[in-house]
Amino acid sequence: MRKLYLLIVLLLVCSIEILAANKPNVTAITEVFGDGQKLTGVILEYPTAINGKKLTKETFEVTDRTILNVYTNDVSEKAKNSKNGKYVIIELDPKDKNSGIFTTAQRGKFNEKKVSLIQKNKIYTTKNTVIKPSKEILTNSASRDLIVEDFKQFEFKDPKTGLTLGYNLYIPKNYDKNKKYPLVLFMHDAGPTDLKETVVALIQGNGAIVFASPEEQAKHEAFVLAPKYNKKIVDDDGNIDPLLDTTLNLLDYLKNEYSIDTDRLYTTGQSMGGMMSIVMNFRQPDLFAASYLVACQWDPNVVAPMAKNKIWITVSTGDEKAFPGMNAITDTLKKNGAKVAYGSWKGTYSSEEFTKAVKEMEKENANVNYSTLEKGTVIPKDVVETSKGGEHIYTWTIAYNIERVRDWLFSQSKSKK
The missing domain is CATH 2.60.40.2180 (Immunoglobulin-like)
Known part of the structure; x- marks a missing residue:
């Protein structure tokens, strides 16, 4: 009888466990x-x-x-x-x-x-x-x-411009105020400007979160800053909104709040964000250690002050604005003393092929590296374009996945001669 009782109890326990x-x-x-x-x-x-x-x-x-x-x-x-x-x-x-x-x-x-x-x-x-x-x-x-959840969202109320800017900030997981950390500033394109959510700057593409991934942080421990803009900050007519100054003032604020290495500030952006990076470079040519400019352009007549800066450019030859625009900019930089290395790539390269291509350009020891993606190799084959602009937009879906370019960026420092 006792054995039967124990068997029933055991069956009930198992049944309860299974149901739960x-x-x-x-x-x-x-x-x-x-x-x-x-x-x-x-x-x-x-x-x-x-x-x-x-x-x-x-x-x-x-x-x-x-x-x-x-x-x-x-x-x-x-x-x-x-x-x-x-x-x-x-x-x-x-x-x-x-x-x-x-x-x-x-x-x-x-x-x-x-x-x-x-x-x-x-x-x-x-x-x-x-x-x-x-x-x-x-x-x-x-x-x-994943990774997005590792960023914190803040608002910066700029006492100088009187404007408020929402931003995402990745703080290194093992942050130590006694160490100095590099900072990457990523600025998005004009596409998400109609959306208010600050986190959109992180999810519209991987231009910000790629720098905060566990794999990247293991190699290059750094702060990652991704402001969210609710309007166009710069445009093709050369107009510049005061929020660009607010972004620079935000950088100054963060340098005082955290232990950031001012010799290793980096800026990058796609389309509008890349244009903002260009403006920041010629306005304050001594601010950034290096810049990664993706699918962007600007008036070549005003970029001479950035001729000595460390810059990597990636555009598609099928991009009707960015390709001729960056051709003109690099010509101006060369006339003002820049050494330019050129690379012609296919957007379909494997990660190994991209690494090899970047290394070949690095051998030239140029301060400006201009890599182009061949027209027709940028837009994924399964994408049916409903409007023009695919060669432009899909450039940055490739650009930020090129690991060796990110390595190049972090290898730059203003303290290096």
Whole structure:
């Protein structure tokens, strides 16, 4: 009788565990790529540890999405290697047509961070209990924006211009006020100016977050600053809004607030942001250690003061404004003493091919490096253009993924002779 009682209790305990485990907490994962923010995964949190060796891609089905990998972890994070734990990670294909939250192809429109899935096959816990398949649809109650969540949002009220500027700031995770850190200023294009959310500066492309990724920070620990502009700050007619001065004043403020290496300030931007970088360079040629200018242009008649600056330029030869515009600028810089190295690349290069191409240009030891992306190799093959401008917009989906250019940027310092 006692044995029967114990057996019943054991069965009840297992049953309770199975029922509880059938209701995991569901969190959607988003990541930012060159063409914007996408939903790329799901984290399922169970009340007990799961045996990862018995999970397969067929264990789950995610509505209208392609599963790339399924594994377990003992922390709520994506990982390269599976560890038994109460977290099941489902990685989804970012190339899925409906993966986009906010992307280049749908600028100005946000999609919901929602995911739906079902458990198709058995799940085994590390205690050898079984979570049975279920037709119940699971949806996420939360979401995580990888890397984006590591930035903080602030407002700067400029006492000099009287203007207010929202900005995103990445502070190194192991920040030590007794050390000096470089700072990267990223300025976005004019596309997101109609949107008020400060975080848009981080998700419209990867020009900011690429510098804050764990891999990049492991090599180049740095602050990353990404202001959010709600109007055009500069335009093709040479107009300059006072918020450009506010941005420079924000830099001064941050230099006083944190331990920032003033010999290693870097600026970069795409389109409007690149134009802002140009203006800052010829107005204050001694401010930045180096600049990365992407798909931009300016009046070549005023850029002479930046002829000695360290600059890397990337444009598409199919960009009807930026390509001739940067040709004119580099000609002016050369006439005023700049040494220019040129490189002609394909936008379809692999990371290894880009690294090799950058190294070839670096051999010339020029202070201005001008790399062009061949027309017809910039716009992804699966993109159907609905309007002109693809050669312009898709330049920066490539430019910020070139690791060796980022390495070049961080290697520059004003203290170097």
